Amino acid sequence: MTGKNASIFKSRAWITGMFVFGILLIGTGLAELILLPAGTSPALASSLISSGFVLTILAGFRLRTGEKTHMQDERTKKIGAYGLSWSWFLTFMVLFLIFWADYLHLWSPDASMLSVFLILLMGISAKAFQIYLFRKGDVE
Numbered sequence: 001m002t003g004k005n006a007s008i009f010k011s012r013a014w015i016t017g018m019f020v021f022g023i024l025l026i027g028t029g030l031a032e033l034i035l036l037p038a039g040t041s042p043a044l045a046s047s048l049i050s051s052g053f054v055l056t057i058l059a060g061f062r063l064r065t066g067e068k069t070h071m072q073d074e075r076t077k078k079i080g081a082y083g084l085s086w087s088w089f090l091t092f093m094v095l096f097l098i099f100w101a102d103y104l105h106l107w108s109p110d111a112s113m114l115s116v117f118l119i120l121l122m123g124i125s126a127k128a129f130q131i132y133l134f135r136k137g138d139v140e
Contacts (some may be wrong), residue, residue: 012063019059025052075138082139083130090129091122 030049036042067075101107107118133139 004091015059015062018055019063022052022055022057022059025049025055028052062067076134079139080130083133085127087122087126090125091118094118094121 025048029045029052032048033042033045036045095118098107098109102109
C-alpha cells in the first residue's frame with residue numbers, strides 16, 4: 001500500500017480533461033445556437049454553454065493553483081462536513097418556510113424560480129459556513 005492517497009479525480013490529467021470537456025460543451029452549445037431554426041427555444045444550447053463555462057472556470061482555477069495548495073487533513077474534512085451539514089439544515093428550514101408561505105397564500109413561487117433559489121442558497125451558504133468555520137479554527 002502506498003503512503004500517498006491520490007485520487008484520479010484530483011490528478012492534473014483529470015482536471016485538464018474537465019477543462020477541455022468544458023470548452024467542448026461551450027463549442028457545442030454555440031454551434032447549436034447558431035444552427036437553430038428561427039423561433040426555436042435555445043434552452044438546450046443555453047444549458048450547454050452555461051455548464052461549459054462553469055466547468056471551464058472551475059477546472060481552470062484548479063489547474064492554475066495546482067494540486068499542492070489543496071491539502072486535506074482531518075480538521076479540514078471535518079470543517080467541510082460541518083459547513084455542508086449546516087447548509088443542508090438551513091436549506092431544510094427555508095423549504096419549511098416556503099411551504100408555510102405557500103400554504104398561507106403569502107408567496108407561491110413557480111418551480112423554476114424555486115429551483116434556482118434553492119441551488120444558489122445551498123451553494124452559497126455551504127461556502128459561507130465553511131469560510132466562517134475555517135476562520136473560527138475548529139468545530140466541536
